[in-house]
Amino acid sequence: LWAALLFAIMMSGWRALTLYSRNLSVFVRVSMKSADVGTAVLYYDVGRQFNNKHVSTSPVYGDGKFHDVKLKIPFNKAFYHLRFDPPSTSEGEIVVNKVDIVDRYGRILYDFNLSLLKPANQIKKFDFINGNIHFSTDEKANDPQINILVDRPITFNRLQLLALMLTHQVIPEFICLFLICVLLIYVWSRWTDPVIATMVILAIIAAGWMLYNDYNSAYFRLSMKTAVKGEMVELYYDQGYGLSYEDVVAAHVHGDDLFHEYILKIPRGISHLRFDPFMTAGTAVIKKVGITDRFGNPLKSFTLQQMSPAWEIKRFELLDEGVKVTTEDKAVDPQININIDEAWIQHSHPLSLLFVMTTLIEWSLIFALLMFSIYIWKRHKEKMYHFIDGNFFQEKLPVLYLGCALGLILAMAVISGPDVHPDEIGHEHAASYYSDSWLPPSIDDPRMVKTISGFGVSYLFRLDIVYFLSGKVALLLSELVNDNNLRLRLFNVLLFFILILIVTCKIRSAPLFILALVLSPQIWYLFSYFNGDGFAFFIAILIAMQLIYPDSLTNQYLNSVTLRDKVSGGVLFGILVSMLLISKPNYYVYLAFILLIVGWNLFFERGFANWGENRLQIKKGVLITCVALCIYLPLVVYDQYINDFKKDEKISNFVDKHAVYQFKASTVMNAPDDSYPGMSLKFKGVSWQELFLEKSYWRKLSFLSFFGVYGYMNLYADSNYYEMLSIFLFGMVLFIYFYAAYTITPKDGIVLCIVLIFLLLAIGQSTYVSWAADFEPQGRYLFPIIPILLLGLSRLSVVFQKRMIPCFSLILLMFNLTSFVFYALLFIPKIM
Template sequence: MIARIVSALRNHWFLIGACLLLCTAYFQFFVDRARVDLSITVEKRCYFRLYWAGSDEPFTEQRSVRLLVSPEQRDYRFYFTDLGNVQRIRVDPHDYEGTSTIHRLAFAQPGWTTRRLFGDNGFSALQPLTQIERSAATPDGLLTVSSGNDPTYLYQPQLLPAQWDRTHEAVRLLVMFLLLYGGGLLVGTLGADLDFVPLCLAAMVALILTMAIISSPDVHPDEGVHRKAAAYYQTHWFPPAADDAEVRDTYGPYGNSRLNGREIYYVFAGKFADLLNHFHLPDHLPFRLFNVTMLLALLLLSLPISGMRWMAATLLISPQLWYVFSYCNSDAFALLISIVCCALVADRSSRFNRYLLSGEGSHWFWGPVAGSLVALLLLVKSNYLPVAGFLVVLVALTIWQNRGDLSRRSLMLRLLLPGVIGVICAAGYVSLQWYVNDFALNEKKDALRAELALPLFNPTTPLEKQHPYLSMKERGVTAAKLIHSHRWLEKSFRSGFGVYGHMTVSARQGVYDLFRWLALVLLGAVCVFVLLKGDWPQRGALVAALVVSAALVGASFYHSWTADFQAQGRYLFPLPVMIGAAVLFAKQAMSRRVVSCLLLALFSLSGYSFLVVGLPGMAPIP
């Protein structure tokens, strides 16, 4: 019996370690830290902040939490830090010059008894520090009138040890460990070829459908301009002239219209919405349902196709990747096309590779199908074009691996057919746009931007009067300052792992830290497996993915520095797609159990972010 237990422990060491790690994370994030109940009324959206420190320590951003509060919501609940390490707390009720009222602020943590700051007791425990013109205890709470943008109070908590049923908590942790362990064993059964991915995709579909239905029409990034561009194609088949009066309302604050680009997404979204016209849905919902349907299509493709499951697994690592499927935007379409193309090229057993290497399947079918996908990949957002270049590298590596068994003449024919079809179709669509604009599209776009852009974003406005985030290099902002002072890297990372709405709904810092470490462990594990067990083409594919990804990060940073500072993680979505394709290319070298456990840990955290942060943070339809 003991020998069997030892053998099981030896065979399941990674699973046991992962379960212990998750139980430890649960204890540290939800038990061994204080829960804060806040009720506050503010004049506008702002951040409520709490800082903590010891008796002789300064207050710093590293020891703080912040919560986005708004006039529409009054009650909040979030987590703080371990009260045992706290002797002073700084309370910043708002970050604007004006008034706010704290109705209730209470801390609760197992093992400690604290009194409520506001409510049954008075407000004497809170001492005004800076930029407070007036504070008064009213029947409704603590009224603060600030003289600046940073009013602060000091609170020295009175902590008393309380009885804590540690046995009850130990039993809870044991049950959690057993559930995780049992789930891990199930994953071992379903993880042989990532068979659990369709189940995760089904959960995603349910969540994004909920988001699409309950969220208000204009609470998502740029959805209004995306929807207006797609609405044009409800009644049209061909692109409009840039100066057509009918499309004036599609121009956004920058003086640009999505109809003037080469993205074909709007044609498909518009025609899909037209199909639902007779259902009399709210105006915005048919366009959102098109994106939901795309994720549903990926779910259906992943059921029978192994390579599609491996590529769809990239969506599990971040809620931001599936959040874009819940509202009208072109990122979701580009993401779907990239995943499908990578699945066909990177999976050595795919129909496309069988057609390419052996001619299996008729030319008249697979040539046009692959050519259509090439055309679609060339007609998505510009930041996804590196995926096309990376796929060329994968095709070259596949051919090199099988060079001894290939007929060069037939190979070139099978290779050129989809490439030529794709390039001709994409060029034809772009040429049509230029034709309807009398081959003066760029000139018209420049003139319309000067005419329609808001003054803050208008190129004719003097630089010093433009938005401060435009042309930052020209303003004298150094690259180092952009990274450190403006936190480009951190903002890009956070907005790639669960920032919702107009970059206003975010989780607490601990969630992003956990995302960071889990993602780094997954990337490190992938690199170790490929380097130790993979062959040279597989290593080359991973190196190519990392090099192209680094180049894309550099291009995004350079654009933020020289043109428009928008540190949004969705601009870097091609990174997990390309790295995922490299993993699929080298899947024989992967430890399926390790990859499956890490993917499920990231998906669990993503689900928490979407359910607890994303859905409640979106304003409901009135």
């Protein structure tokens, strides 16, 4: 039960932390009608006057009917002044009949008398008629304004809002999760055969998930044709908190002259939709827009008149075959608003007879499949165990799909064009420096300028050994391969090939490392073009191999009876550690984890029973450390020497001299509004909680790019792919969690807790870089968690590693092939 309780606490606590800001949201609600489509804007003064940071927006429908325009404001601030900027009206008038402040449940927190609204700018007429305000804007208005007078600062009772969130969501979710876990544990315990018990649990979870999913989700269906190729359609949905990059689903555009149906999954409780047909100039024809259930049964139909141009739309024409949309010539984000009426908002969760019948049919099919699976298992249990434990599943099949992965990596390296991968040109310039040099350059070396990016930084600033090694390998390959870019890509392909060779040599004891190599298509992508992260990941996996394989050179040395016996293992481990020290800094957390795990293995698991043996292990640790420092320290000292021991100061001056204006540190300090929006968010006043917890954009993009985003973060799979993958990953993690809770010893439990802490530290360091330096939510910065996970999973039983881990690897392989073949290789710009 402790595992169920801990799981319920973690899940409900995490949801409370991440949804805290949303659940405590408050809104200025303006009930209004307008004949013109536009955007309403609210400026709120929290003691710093009106500014562009403290602003909220919401779309206004131009259908001449009253709608609630909800403008989100922070719940934890005091408001001294409010200003409402209505959309400009070319004809007709705008009518406002109510203004108040409400919470997310619609409870009124503050009510404004309409007499407190005063025209301020570009308002032509402003009359009170039958208790409503009727006004219009100037003919050439571009910034109409209405002040909302506030006689005293407006504040909200945070404890009351928090109590409401706890009673309405957090506590009920915790109770439900705990009871569900207890029920599943009870059901699982009723069967002596763990496989049948697992089948029953999976059937119950599947039935419950389908019910939950069908009740809370709907499917936006749109038929569209366009000749634009290689783009994505995006659908933004507003759940009552405003449109944001967090609430969006996407699918790839079919670039031909035929109508195709696009199906995008959305929540049911939405108040507004915005459809972005593509991100460039072009033409599309849209017809048959609606919302259905999973089986295509209509829930809501839209007339084409309910669609209206919002941004960068040149022409919007109603034709017989549909709406013809032509975007502006230089469009980068064309947008179309889709009007949702109040009836759908209020009744989007109907419990119809069709819904009940569909659910019963689904449950019947799940039950039938369960019975059939149990029958097959009982009849062929020994054969299945023999197949899973046999040579083909354990040895031949992994070699086949690792070879397939290598082929796909090589294909990407050969066919993809130059400068289509993240920062590859900068990495190539850094490696090319070492083609005719043996020592790192000083910051004021004239050749350094050729290697910098628009940020004014160079990969040669760091002592990254990969550029030296790749530069020399590329020089060796110069007689065989003419293209320097391809030579450097082949260096990374070679690293992946070496990992495959090592795994193949120990294939029976390598299920964890096979899992590491097929965990994500992003790993394959990392080794398909030249970068600095592939080598660091390569070294990290080699270190994990040395610690996990019982017969590795390092373990042979650590288990030897003298300091000199098998000393090559200690030297090898020291070299690997030094290589990682002069590679990517985001792997330093992994090195700290390695230090802790090695210390745990040497002392706590040996029990301090023999001081002489412990003293011997300390000597071995000192020897490994000395080997690592003998490689690391000379390079560091030399690097500081050629920079007059003022390297950081020189880098700062160099960057400020050569960076583009918006990327300069001086711009951030003196004119932050002119600087790149993603730089120095901490300095600009963005809190870490807002970056990581309150907004999900960093978490979402990091997850997507961990499991397959290609090119310059602009090529990715459809939303359905990531949803299915996340469901599988959640189930896999849940399965491992409860298996570990049921089987591991207390010592191994402590190690798994250490693993969890360092996983959080790895995530934390990535968020800190995005917060304090540059906003870069890229999954490759989280790759240190993979070798950390391997060392944690190695604590599970050998039976689990040999039977379950290969099954997980095979399923993940299917996901990887789908993403890498049908999205990465298909859409990556090819070499000319």
